[in-house]
Amino acid sequence: MTAPGGDLPPHPGLAGGPVYLDYNATTPVDPRVAEAMAPYLTDFFGNPSSSHPYGETPRSALAQARTQVADLIGAEPGEIVFTASGSEADLLALRGVVLASGRPHPHVVTQATEHPAVLETCRALERLHGAHVTVLPVDRYGLVSPAALAAAFTEDTVLVSVMAANNETGALQPITELAALTHEHGAFFHCDAAQAVGKIPLDVKALGLDLLTVVGHKMYAPKGAAALYVRDGVELEPVVYGGDQEHGLRAGTENVALAVALGTAAQIAAAELADDSPARIAALRDDLHQRLVAALPARVHLNGPQTNRLPNTLNVSVEGVLGHELLLAVSEIAASTGSACHSGTHAPSPVLTAMGVDTARALGALRLSLGRWSTADGIETAAAALIRAVGAQ
Known part of the structure; x- marks a missing residue:
């Protein structure tokens, strides 16, 4: 397999396995x-809050990581709060605003x-804090109408939360317009950008965001590394009480190693965005799509914009097949469907259902998502395997 982007060596975790x-x-x-x-797992083990020499290097590394994450999204270092997951960052944003209101x-x-x-x-x-x-x-592309948002505000609206990009379809929401509407009505705007950060340029100031979620394991850092951007001046109720770590919003000794990982991943992502890596990946994605459409005309339907x-x-969606059965039949690739499996019964994706996609088409959906180690060879292999498997069903 050729090296992705021409220079990056193949990933050891992907060697010999199916196309990821x-x-x-x-x-x-x-x-x-x-x-x-x-x-930071071995030599520099110190507590970054310690005043003695063992705390100096971890403290400096934590500050550098905060700067690296901030630089990627156009924020200030003091506006970055490290968390253990995107889910925790979302919780801090939503619960934090509601309780602080x-x-x-x-x-x-x-x-x-x-x-x-x-x-x-x-x-x-709603259940625990009396929120509404x-x-x-x-719409059918998975997009929110700004007019619908404008009609939803009440005098008690404190927060609007709309993701930047959908995890199943990749649909990009009109965030700038939605955030501007939100501020006109005196509320805060939170954006879960787990799928978008590092894949497309994002600037929190230009977008007009008050809060933004960043997730490490969606951008080549380990699981357990994430962050919440909190615009200076936004007050939140803490998610963990105790110490004054993370601006008092998340008590507990920081995991310096994971913060360093997230910061390094952010620095690499910023460099790749500058090198127009998204264009390379988009070209591979479109090649995959075109190969499927050419071989299976009238049977392959794009979900989303x-x-x-x-x-x-x-x-x-591939007409006439079930997505989970198709993937089980294709050992050459590792991918997902949008369906959920409960006790052996597959249900259509709630995302596709909300978009108005009918049940049969939703159950035939495949989510094929590419990344840093995707190659032209891999795309050719994946397309051929899928086409063969559809023909065999």
């Missing part, structure tokens, strides 16, 4: 990231294709 097309689920840890974090019945607005980390937090806020939540519908989506994401 599940980058939206998780990414392999970049060896450069692993190398950067390793000393001091209102007896705060109103939160989100939308139907949000990640469960947001939707379930909203339900918990409005879930906006999406044609252009206004992540460069790495292809969600297609």
Whole structure:
């Protein structure tokens, strides 16, 4: 297999395995990231809050990582709060705003294709804290209408939470317009950008964001590394109480190694965005799509927008097949469907259902997501395997 991008060596974790097309689920840890974090698991073990020499290097590394993450999204280092997951960052943002608002019945607005980390937090806020939540519908492309948001505001609205990019279809929401509307009504805007950060350029100031979620394992850092951007001046209720770590919002001694990993991943992502790596990945994605359409005309249907989506994401339904059965028959690739399996019964993706996709088509969906180690050879192999398997069914 040729090296991705021409210079990067093949990833050791992918060697000899099926073609990996599940980058939206998780990414392999970049060896450069692993190398950067390793000393903080061994040599530089000190507590960054310690005043003695063992705390100096970890403290400096933590500050550098905060700067690296901030630089990737156009923030200030002091606006970055490290967390252990994107779900935790979402919780800190939503619960933090609602509880800090001091209102007896705060109103939160989100939308139907949000990640469960947001939707379930909203339900918990209703159940535990007297919040009222409005879930906006999406159109057939999975997009929120700014007009629908404008009509949803009440005098108690404190927060709007809309993701930057959908994890299944890659659909990009009109974040700038939605954030501007939110500020016109005196509320804060949170954006779960787990799937978008590092894949497309994002600038929190230009977008007008108050809060933004960053997730390490979606951008070649280990699982357990994430962050929340909190615009200076936004008050939040802490997610963990105790010490004054992470600006008092998340008590507990920081995991310096994972912070270093996230910072290094952010620095690499910024360099790749500058080198127009998204264009390379988008070209591979489109090649995969075109190969499938050419071999299976009238049977392959794109789910989501044609252009206004992540460069790495292809969600297609194959008419006449079930997505999970198709993937089981194709040992040459590793990918996902949008369906959920409960006790052996597969249900259509809630994302596709919210977009109005009928059940048969939704059950035939495949999410094929590319990334840093995707190659032209791999795409050719994956397409041929899928085409053969469809023909055999």
